[in-house]
Amino acid sequence: MDAYKLMKELRVNYEQEVFYLPKETGLVLIESSTRDESRISAKCRDVQVEDLWSLTSFFGYSTQTFVLAVNLLDRFLALMRIQPKHLSCVSLSCLHMAAKVTEEECDVTSSDELIRIGQARFTASDLCRMEKIVSEKLDFKSKPITALTFLQLYHQIALSHSMDRKETLSLEKLEAQLKACLCRISFSKAKPSVLALSLLRLQIIAVQSEDMLEIASHIQRHLKIADGELRLWSERVAQCLSDYASPECSKPNHRKLQWIVSRRTAQNLHASRSVPELPTIPEGGWGESESEDSCEDVMSSGEESLSSSLGSDAEGPYFPLHYRQQRDRGHLLA
Known part of the structure; x- marks a missing residue:
């Protein structure tokens, strides 16, 4: 795609991004919620997004699937008041919806497998009903415009103007850094176009490319992004990536995500499914009279996220190692 068409597409997406932002x-x-309240807290949400990152890597899903799942999750959580015990079902529903939109049909894992690997305690029927609820509340009909949309366009524009620097501007690294930012709810308040441009500028500064920095400035002027807004989010992104690179930061670690079992046990795991301990969502649980900012206790109680069930550092048995995450972390910390 030539530069003119790229800039035109960029402008169209910029004008539409507001419709896909969480409230x-x-x-x-x-x-503002605390963990002891009967509603979702920022920490609870962030842990769930890290679980989605782990599951995305395990199933070999694309960055687009992860980013779309997080977008759906944040928009739903910002619209509906749900309890922490429902969060696992909501997040896995968002992941399943995203995968069905972005992945090849043959690569989309089944509901039963997603629930089993996700160590969730609800049924495939619960997951299906939750998908319908999320879809209806968000009027989900097409792929939303996300920070990844802009990141890919910015990358194409930069390379189209500076072909000699292909080796130094890595889209793969940019995507890995975007995933790290999305693990913090604070970045859900950033405009996707601004968040993506902040990431791009930081990498350009790192590779010390004056011509690409001018291209980034041209993009900023084209979209009329204020200097103060870009500076604010660039500082926050830089701090986030610095924190993420530190050894004190807890991040998805797939070296701990392994089952060590005998062949017979592995065969039994594939041959049988554990029966959920809790009932499905009642038929009348989500009535038409529901308010837009609240929901009834319609799901099985006692659901747990992957991380919370294993402790804060995700110790213990989990699921098999997937190699893509190791590659992502290498690009992120490079």
Whole structure:
């Protein structure tokens, strides 16, 4: 695609991004909630997104699937007031919906397998009903515009103007850094176009490319992004990536995500499914009279996220190692 068409597409996406942003008032409520309240807290949400990152890597899903799942999750959480015990079902529903949109049909894992690997305690029927709820509440009909949309366009524009620097501007590294940012709910309040440009500028500064920095400035002027807004989010992105690179930061670690079992046990795991301990969602649980900012206790109680069930550092048996995450971390910390 030539530069003119890229800039035109960029402008169209910029004008449409506002329709796919989570409600800021809802995000603020989540950030102000504490973990002992009967509603989702920022920490609870962030842990769930890290679980989605792990599952995305395990199933070999693309970055687009992960980013779309997080977008659906944040928009739903900012719109509906749900309890922590429902979060696992909501997040896995968002992942399953995203995969069905972005992945090849033959690569989309089944509901039963997603629930089993996700160590969730609800049924495939629960997951299906939750997908319908999320789809209806968000009016989900097409792929939303996300930070990844802009990141890919920015990368193409930069390379189309500076062909000699292909080796130094890595889209793969940019995608890995975007995933790290999305693990913090604070970045859900950033405009996708601004968040993506912040990531691009930081990498350009790192590779010390004056011509590409001018291209980034041209993109900023084309979209009329204010200097103060870009500076604010660039500083936050830089701090996030610095924190993420530190050894004190807890991040998805797939070297701990292994089952060590005998062949017979492995065969039994594939041959049988554990029966969920809890009932499915009642038929009348989500009535038409529901308010837009609340929901009834319609699901099985006692659901746990992957991380919370294993402890804060994700110790213990999990699921098999997937090699893509190791590659992502290498690009992120490079």
